[in-house]
Amino acid sequence: MMKKPTVMRKVQAEIRGIIGKKQMLDEDDVQNLPYLKAVVKETFRLYPALPLLVPRETIAKCTIDGYEIQPETLVYVNAWGIARDPEYWENPDEFLPERFLNSTLDVNGQDFHLIPFGAGR
Structure with missing residues (x-):
């Protein structure tokens, strides 16, 4: 937040x-701090703890984004790349906590374009 003093002042005021x-x-009290929660989500979006999520192994032949994947193939999910994909995010490289203020997106793994901690097992 040191690079975004306006954001820091908003969080402090809240x-x-x-x-x-x-x-x-x-x-x-945290439930009553929507801007702080938005800042945390935006931080996780731009700076995921694990840019490449824990690899998964396919158990059967499958197709991913048009590619045929054989059984027992390791598949890596690039959380960093997804979080900066302009298909999902407007101005993806900018730190904009406001994008989460009126959004139901959460970091719990239910929304594919926001999965800093993965999405299931």
Whole structure:
């Protein structure tokens, strides 16, 4: 956030608005911090912990994006590439937390274009 002082100020203001006179945030307070949650999602999108997800091995012959894949082939998912794909993201290389403010996308692996931690087993 040091490179985006405007974003940092928005997060600070949102947190200060929730804290009020309290000393610390409670876990329950996080649900009332939509901009902070958007910043976290955008950070995971641009900087996934594992750019290449854990490889999977096919158990049967299958087709992926038009390519025929044989059984027992290791398949790697490029989470970094997906997260920067202009087919899914407008201005994909820009840090824009606002893209998540009115979005149901989450990092839990249900949305293919946002899978910083993978999507199942």
